Amino acid sequence: MSAAASAAGRTNRPVSVASFAQAHNVRRDDEHNEVEMLMPVVAEVFGAIGITKDDVDFICSGSSDYLIGGPFSFVTALDAVGVWPPKPESHVEMDGAWALYEAWVLLQEGEIDAALVYCFGRSSPGNLNEILALQLDPYYVAPLWPDPVSLAALQARALIDAGKATEEDFAAIASRSRRDALSNPNAQVANDTPAQTLLEDEYVVSPLRRHALPPITDGVAAIVLAAGDKARRWSKSPAWITGFDHRIETHSLGARDLTSSSSTAMAAQRAGLSDGPVDIAEIHAPFAHQEIILVEALGLDDTVAINPSGGALAANPIMSAGLIRIGEAASRISSGQARRAVAHATSGPCLQQNLVCVLEGE
């Protein structure tokens, strides 16, 4: 790989996560529409650093119309921000982590100094198992309507067959994640249950028991990115993004080694993750076994605190859980709990697409 290519995911212009806010994650918010869910979070992400929408130059959002079954929900969601005076605005039909990537690229180009990124996802209006089947190859796979739990179970089985993990490992990850979630006020599932007790759960789809599955969540989140003077002015202890990259693997599940994540490893390499040690990792592993695959792909050793927020096993708001990982990592840097951190987001079946964001304090 050329030097230029290997540096592609590195930051040339310092950009910081200036502010982060998320809603309290719940199984079903049937009181509020998307705009009403977003408004308090947008107000909080601006209010926390004393700015308004007039202070950002660009707005980018992440969401999917398939989730609420309504067209152009990303356009109406802008009502939560207000569109006057008009601002450059964009949207990705993806998790907000990828919307953040788009804003970061624009900040790298130097045309803007600050951006608002928000995302929203409701899992409750529709049947998530059916909706997620529609992201699959439309000819050979989607017509079979395989649900995401069954696909994840295939991956978990492959991991066990390869001798890389056991069901006890899955239970230990679930137990630790939900215990850590006790200190996360926005967590949906938080409890202190020993792994041994979790192993008494029934299988949902073998070898995955209920504890190895993410909760189904309605949630929204937002981040303000800032560069230059604004980054300094808005935060006393900015969390700087030092590397950012995302990679995708083939859509054909049969053509992938499901027990490893080459796209995560490549994104991590290009984002410069191995340039130094990290204190914490916020990993978007919706299913417990996926944490094992991702920790290996990221090259993390056991000195790294994995998912101190509880991760996606504590709350998995679709289209938002990835951005929340970046926000959680940045918050711990700004609060001084971590000096260097890695955040990860995933999309697609069985970790098909992966994004890696490396953050550092000063």
Place this chain on the structure above:
Amino acid sequence: MADPTTTEDLGPVTTLATPIRLDFEFTPGVAQSRFLRGLEQGKFMGQRCPTCGKVYVPSRGSCPTDGVPTTEDVALANVGTVTTYCVVNVPFAGQSIEIPYICAQVLLDGANISFMGLIQEIPADQIRMGMRVEAVWVEPDQLTPSLESVRYFRPNGEPDADYETYKEYL
């Protein structure tokens, strides 16, 4: 006759039908629920923006211009002005209204945004911008939290509105 144990003679597959159907539950939210509950009582309920003062009907809970919550409920008139319209002459699948019919944007008195309504009790070629119309509701025992509670709008006999009063809403 093709050998049923091989697919060789069947030729390439050129089309594939994969039926898809998804069902959703709609969450109107706090503000839109007020609008829908208003319809159930035979009235139009909007909300006012505390910043710019504009009244939205229905409100989605925020002012799309200012991005702030709309908290003040405003009961709107049963009458309004046709700001623009379309005469539908083309039949289409699932059509339930006899053509030609008029689909119009109606600006209710007191509102700052128009919404789409069916205009009846007037020949299609007599509709015009500025026409004053009133809502015709279903019978009181038929009212539901749905726009189906409004059967249609019809001319109410008032003189046409001055263009200046609705030119901002076209």
